[in-house]
Amino acid sequence: MSGRALLRNRVVCGALGVATLLLLAEAAGRAGLFGQDTLPLTSTIVARTVELAGDEEFLTDVAATMTAWSLGLLLTVAVTVPLGLLLGSLPKVEATVRPLIEFLRPIPSVALIPLAILLFPDRLDLKIAVIFYASCWPILINTMYGLRDVDPVAKETLRSFGFGPLAVLWRVSLPSTAPFIATGVRLAGGIALILAVSAELLAGGSDGIGAYVIEASSSPDGLEFIIAATVWAGILGVVTNSLFIGAERRLFRWHTARAGVAA
Amino acid sequence: MLEISNLTHTYGSGPSAHTALGGIDLRVAEGELVCIVGPSGSGKSTLLRSIAGLLRPTGGRITLDGTPVAQIPDDLAVVFQDYSRSLFPWMSVADNVSLPLRRKGQSRKQRTRSAAEALEQVGLASAGSKYPWELSGGMQQRVSIARALAYRPSLLLMDEPFGSVDAQTREDLEDLTLLVRGLHNMTILLITHDIDESVYVGDRVVVLSKAPARVVGDLRVDLPGPRDQINTREHSDFVRLRGEVGRLVRGVRPSQPSAL
Numbered sequence: 001m002s003g004r005a006l007l008r009n010r011v012v013c014g015a016l017g018v019a020t021l022l023l024l025a026e027a028a029g030r031a032g033l034f035g036q037d038t039l040p041l042t043s044t045i046v047a048r049t050v051e052l053a054g055d056e057e058f059l060t061d062v063a064a065t066m067t068a069w070s071l072g073l074l075l076t077v078a079v080t081v082p083l084g085l086l087l088g089s090l091p092k093v094e095a096t097v098r099p100l101i102e103f104l105r106p107i108p109s110v111a112l113i114p115l116a117i118l119l120f121p122d123r124l125d126l127k128i129a130v131i132f133y134a135s136c137w138p139i140l141i142n143t144m145y146g147l148r149d150v151d152p153v154a155k156e157t158l159r160s161f162g163f164g165p166l167a168v169l170w171r172v173s174l175p176s177t178a179p180f181i182a183t184g185v186r187l188a189g190g191i192a193l194i195l196a197v198s199a200e201l202l203a204g205g206s207d208g209i210g211a212y213v214i215e216a217s218s219s220p221d222g223l224e225f226i227i228a229a230t231v232w233a234g235i236l237g238v239v240t241n242s243l244f245i246g247a248e249r250r251l252f253r254w255h256t257a258r259a260g261v262a263a
Numbered sequence: 264m265l266e267i268s269n270l271t272h273t274y275g276s277g278p279s280a281h282t283a284l285g286g287i288d289l290r291v292a293e294g295e296l297v298c299i300v301g302p303s304g305s306g307k308s309t310l311l312r313s314i315a316g317l318l319r320p321t322g323g324r325i326t327l328d329g330t331p332v333a334q335i336p337d338d339l340a341v342v343f344q345d346y347s348r349s350l351f352p353w354m355s356v357a358d359n360v361s362l363p364l365r366r367k368g369q370s371r372k373q374r375t376r377s378a379a380e381a382l383e384q385v386g387l388a389s390a391g392s393k394y395p396w397e398l399s400g401g402m403q404q405r406v407s408i409a410r411a412l413a414y415r416p417s418l419l420l421m422d423e424p425f426g427s428v429d430a431q432t433r434e435d436l437e438d439l440t441l442l443v444r445g446l447h448n449m450t451i452l453l454i455t456h457d458i459d460e461s462v463y464v465g466d467r468v469v470v471l472s473k474a475p476a477r478v479v480g481d482l483r484v485d486l487p488g489p490r491d492q493i494n495t496r497e498h499s500d501f502v503r504l505r506g507e508v509g510r511l512v513r514g515v516r517p518s519q520p521s522a523l
Contacts, residue, residue: 161340
């Protein structure tokens with residue numbers, strides 16, 4: 001591959017941008033443009049980040065955060081998808097619940113964490129509860145809108161073969177809504193990670209990435225470790241997000257392929 | 264087999280009400296292939312949807328084998344114009360064809376066999392594992408026809424089935440319809456706006472007027488068989504019938520000589 005062709009590759013381009021930024025930061029730090037107690041050198045941060053990957057205490061914290069993340073997300077999907085299907089197929093019920101949804105949805109979820117701390121004495125319960133509250137919206141809304149978009153001809157086809165409303169929901173509406181639900185779950189995954197770490201930061205406690213950061217802030221060289229932990233939180237976000245995207249591409253090839261034909 | 268008497272349907276109410284069907288009377292005998300033609304907006308699809316039980320007409324009576332159509336009849340299949348929307352893109356072609364057979368309580372093995380058989384009948388024996396969107400439009404409509412065939416309906420309804428394919432494919436699909444009609448002693452009702460097609464495919468052509476639709480013509484098509492895209496269309500009876508149907512569709516009285 002020639003240099004020009006390499007530049008056309010999005011991954012190569014992105015990596016190049018990140019590397020340039022890191023090098024500039026390193027150079028600026030070494031040139032003394034800012035003190036290392038404000039922003040440690042890039043090389044130091046990279047070293048600390050790598051170091052954390054072998055730090056058992058930190059890994060336990062990552063496991064705790066990701067446990068809350070996956071349990072919270074699982075609960076949200078299990079409750080919200082059926083709820084969205086129900087609301088999406090019963091327009092009258094949806095109209096009744098709509099004002100409640102419109103009132104609850106804009107409340108910043110992080111602002112509810114202090115309330116949740118009072119309600120849930122157990123740390124894991126607390127995290128799962130706030131994850132549920134924040135990440136149910138994209139799944140609920142996507143399920144409802146996806147259901148509204150189901151092709152009436154597809155539904156009518158199955159009906160004309162004598163299938164009842166439940167069979168049509170299960171065999172036509174659910175599969176054709178699935179790509180929308182999956183997008184909702186992916187968005188919810190990002191939100192859930194934010195809420196898990198926020199709850200750990202606000203509620204204290206002994207485990208989780210947030211708890212690690214709070215603990216590090218009280219030690220003399222804590223800044224380096226806070227940044228390194230933050231880098232790991234970011235990596236977790238990117239990795240889970242791309243896992244979701246990969247799964248969507250694999251499972252819903254029919255959806256993208258068909259959209260490609262229509263375009 | 265199918266009896267329709269004084270069927271009326273009005274969409275909406277009040278000043279914006281639109282009466283699509285203004286009293287349709289029609290009898291179709293078992294094994295007949297009847298084409299229904301009419302100008303666009305003449306309520307052809309409303310008629311078909313009423314027979315299929317997908318729509319509850321505002322007045323009149325439809326009976327199928329003596330039983331009034333109240334819900335969706337058991338023994339009926341529909342081929343829609345829009346094959347790409349009517350086939351399920353998340354399923355393979357074979358699964359699309361075998362899905363309706365679940366209604367018949369067939370085992371998985373039986374369903375697979377019936378689907379393979381139906382696909383072979385429409386000339387798609389090797390396409391079973393493909394997805395519908397990997398096939399051309401004409402092939403997709405063949406899949407829809409295979410799906411209907413596998414179901415073994417006593418009445419097959421086809422709603423402008425060849426309206427979305429090119430001329431050559433259209434002729435192929437017309438011939439396919441003539442080929443498969445004899446397979447399971449089906450009665451077929453085919454809706455089209457194409458006058459030539461109605462004469463070429465039908466045993467009978469029923470002409471509807473503009474909305475509110477009534478039957479303005481009912482012609483028996485006696486063409487020498489087997490029908491053939493070139494010779495049949497050159498036949499003097501074909502040319503005469505095509506003219507008659509054309510005049511009826513345009514609302515010109517058949518007895519009048521044309522203005523030219």
